[in-house]
Amino acid sequence: MARASPADAEVEVKRAALECSRSAVLVAGSSKFGKYRVASLSDFDAIITGPALTEAAAEGVRGSGTELHLAAPA
Structure with missing residues (x-):
């Protein structure tokens, strides 16, 4: 049996x-x-990320029905 890593516990x-x-x-x-x-x-329900998100990734988010908000650069 594989031993669970701390990352596995974090995901759970x-x-x-x-x-x-x-x-x-x-x-x-x-x-x-x-x-x-x-x-x-x-x-x-919503995803907030930076403006460097690729258009393909943005389309994937929008296609999932989730609101996408691109934060303005600092």
Whole structure:
């Protein structure tokens, strides 16, 4: 049997929090898209990220039915 890593436990906690929440907003840097997966995009009510998000990734978010908000550069 494979031993669970701390990262596995962290993913479980994040998924449990999503299941218990009334609404969920993901705030993540645009460089994180396509690298990590804790939940489906459609599990979130809104996603806030930076303006460097690729158009393909933005279309994927919009296609999931999730609101997309691009933060203005600082």
